[in-house]
Amino acid sequence: MGRVRVWRRSVFLLLVLTLAASSAGCWGRQELENQSLVTVMGVDNGTDKRIRLTARIAIPRAAAGGQGGSGQGSSLGGFPITAEGENILDALNGLQQITGRDVTVGHLTILVLGEEFARKDVGPVVDVFSRTLQFRPTTLVVTCREKAEDFVKEFTPGEETEPSVMIRKLIESTHTTLGGSPFVSMQEFINAYNTIDSDPWTPYMTLASSVAADDSSERPGTGEDGEGSAQEQDMGLGDRKPGGDKPDGLKVVRVLGSAVYAKVGDVQRMVGTLDFYETMAANLMAGNLRNTVLQMAFPESHEEVSLRFRHAAVRRRINIQGNTTYVTWVIRLVGTIDEIIVHPTLEPLGREFSDDVILSAQEEMAALLTKTFRKLQSFRSDPIQLGRSVQMKFATIPEWENFNWPERFPDVQGTFDIKVSLLNSGFVYRHPYPR
């Protein structure tokens, strides 16, 4: 009896030890110091092979505030390397051949698509994100105007020690405080890629000097139809020296607006860009706008007004007649006048001035929204997920698919019912004037 008990206890103890040892990760362990953590990854068309991959490897001790590595890696935050391959994993294997550690993309935060690559076909980067374990759905996607290799290798992280953190914060801040950038994770990109009710879009970025340009927002980008192509070439002109050279000194990242994708033929690819203000308008139409600032000029009275919108309620009224969809965006904006620059001799502003600001804001916003919507229609791209709202009018999926939204989107009749409310005009009643 005693032997049986001892035997049972021994077996139980052995079982527990086996479970403890095997479930604690002792099998196939991966030490952190043996891994190259890719945090920013750029994709371009390859020269010898299909894909050219550039990775920025994080240096944790540098990110933690200690001494960084040596040479270029330490000054830029992270260590950039490049390899080519027939697909993403093949190129990652190429990276593996030139690094001393295991290349892992488990912490990949930013995926950068070079514009040249994006205008061809983004398909090669989509599949691997939903199939390979290491890639994560929360990775943010951006498109850069230059080659992704140049972008990933040359930008400085500014105040941050980790480059990916800088880009993520840049996207977050421009999205939440100004609305001039979309906030798109890989999962959202794949969802839009794989459905007919919406199309992908990403923030559109470029390398810039540390002095912000003043004219890019006024220069709308266009599609590939050639219209305004000169302006598109000039987007972010202030980033470059007058001679067209790249900026010298520190190269920071600048958000230009958004890159818009659509299905063309059998592939999904970039078809155009929206500038900063148009992106804000698109975010508003999508119902994703939190805050933004509208600059308004009153030439007759030499006034300049900065209107900050702090809340936006957006509702879509959709009516389908035959093959035509009529959409009315009911938009209610609440804002404050944050700054007024007026002619020194102007009389104190009264009630009429607020009414003028409201009226002008409504007109300007309606014009911007109309222009942006028509531009998206010309791209045949629906990144504002209007289709996702229109599909609610259909009872079944076959009916919705037969409606053929991608073909109907360019013919949608869109109108805007905008009402602006002003909460206050700051701490003072009147503007300061010289005595």
Added chain:
Amino acid sequence: MGEAMSKGRRETEDRNRPDSSPVIQLGHIDGKQVTLMTGFLLGAKVFLMTPSFIAARVGTSAWITTIVGTGLALLGLLGWLKWANATSDLAFVPALRKTLGRFLGDLLAFAILLACLAGAALNTRVVAGGAVIGLLPHFPIEVIIAIAVVTGLYGAWLGLETVARVAVVFAPLTVISTIAVIVGAGRFIDLRNLFPFWGLGVAETIKEGALNTGLFAVMPSVMVWKSYVRAPENLSRGTSGGVLLAGVIVTIGTAVSITVFPHPEISRIIDPLGILARAVYLGPFLQRLEAVFTFVWFFTTSVQLSVLYIIAFILLAQLAGVHTYRPFAPAVGLLLFAGASIPPSILSAGELLHGILFQEAGIALVASGWVLYLVARVRGMAPREGGNPRGRRSSDGPPLAGKKLRAGGKEEPSKLGQS
């Protein structure tokens, strides 16, 4: 004093329990424990591939089909409960034999046993596959299967009452972790993805809803607990609540999956809630939170496996006419290990589950309760009116109430009545 009264009350309840030979004693469970164990048994599949399979077949209305399926399953459960009431003085397999005759009764018991074993084996394969894909890519899947089987067997070895208590412990953990995932990944949820409302069509939705009754394939097996509940009403209330709980869990899980992965993207996803857990983001170097959630869900599935094993053991013991279940444990464990190791991929295991067990076979099992009840009525087995049977009929052998069997099948006095 209070303790003595409590023991006295429990003793009275034990005497009132429908108890019959050859039922082994594994402890006693109350209605809430039945609810939770049934919920684990039928609802834990939502953490696996179920939402994808349903949504792939019917699209955006998948969540409606699970509601329809749950309603029909409750209807089927009503038949089983009526039959259980009509045979309340007998254990599960003896009751089947009395209703259908020895051959057909054993055949149906074997079918339910097979459903339990197949469900346990294939679920183990899917869980192990998910663990390998999501957490431990370098880990041999056979080891994970072995760990899952051993964990489940160990839970079953400890007894029904222990498993029930474990289910009570892990129920809030499972709920909290699931809510945390949904809230943490809430940015990805878009309710517009639930439209078009009727998916591939009204008729297809209703048809798929009827087919989804099969999701509750192993539901009849919970009737084996009729001999272990503290009071007969515990069985009806507990199982009804459990089926309803499972239906709510599966429906919410399916709806959330569709709102995050719009049609047809959902049809590409193997484990939607697993990927949703991967979408919880706290920072650039804090991205493996899914390990925490899937760790909890691993226990959820282990509880489910333990419940399935213990039901299988009871069925085997009753079919074999022995008073112990432990000799079956090694053989059943090996059988489950082999069954879980055979499917070449997680997808093939899911297809076996959702293509056969959770469809026609499941519907037949759920619906057979009404057949049994009708046969029982035709044979004059009237439902018991009020009160509980005290002890058993003389034809079933000596009464066992108040006695407890040891592992080897030897009777020992119940400790419940001792002061």
